[in-house]
Amino acid sequence: MRINILQHTPSEGPGMILDWAATQDAAVTIYHPYQFGKLPTAAATDLLVILGGPMSPNDDLPWIAQxxxxxxxxxxxxxxxxxxCFGAQQIVKVLGGTVQQAPAKEVGWAPVYRQSTAIPRIPAQLTVLHWHEEMFTIPTGAQLLFSxxxxxxxxxxxxxxxxxxxFHLEPQAVNVREMVANDGDYLTGSVLQQSAEQVITTPVPMANRMALYAILDALTTG
Incomplete structure (x- = not known):
């Protein structure tokens, strides 16, 4: 399997997605289009992962359109x-949905609740890392999965x-520390009202890995 990953900022990498890829004996290539302007071809991709970043899909940048x-x-x-995060918003834009400012900035750890059983093995509730202030509409033909x-x-x-x-399921503890070390100022104004120390010291739930693997399994096995 050829997995191509689009990374949009140094501090938001693939984390546990690489662990899952190793279980599949996959060939992984990470692209940094915001810096180098390079993207994989569709013909050379068996799974595309689009990660988060500080930009908006509404920004007028050539690589975002590409x-x-x-x-x-x-x-x-x-x-x-x-x-x-940003990657999900990019998909929404392709499918004709919209991305706009959310009513509340969510940065820190907080629960999400499963709204569909379309993907097996996802728990009814997960405590995940939020790092966003925009929101998307649910595209036509898609099902709401989490709230x-x-x-x-x-x-x-x-x-x-x-x-x-x-939100983010992929970070391990080292990735959370990296996000806070480099982008901790983004916690200011969050409705979750968590300090950098609180975010760093919150253990990454094992259930997040299980849910991430379930999603990746479902995508790649049809």
Missing amino acids: ERTLIRDLFAQHTPVLGV SDHLTNQGFVLPGQAVGLQ
Whole structure:
């Protein structure tokens, strides 16, 4: 399996996605389009993972538009796509949805609640890392997958094709420390009202790995 990952900031890497890829004996390539302007081709992709970042899909940047062209090409050939945070918003834009300011900025650890059983083995509730202040509409044909106390549209599934998550399941403890060390100022103004120390010292739940693996398994096994 050829897994291509689009990373959009140094402090938000693939984390546990790489662990899952190792269980599949997959060939992983990480692209940094925000810096180098390079993207994989659809023909060389068996799974695309689009990670988060500080930019908005509403920004007028050439590489953002080029990413959406790639997503369209992958949909045309029925190649699965996982989007996280900014990545999920990119998928939504391709599917004709909208991305706009959320009613509350969510940064820190907080629960999300499963809204669909379309993907097996996902717990009814997860405590996940939020790092966002925008929100998306649920695309036509997709199912609402997760909600939180402050935002209804936290995740969606387009069966057999895509999953988008507004929050982060992928970080391990080292990744959380990296995010806070480099982008901890972003905690200011969050409705979750957590300090950098609170975010760093919160253990990463084992259930997050299980849910992430379940999502990736569902995407790649049809």
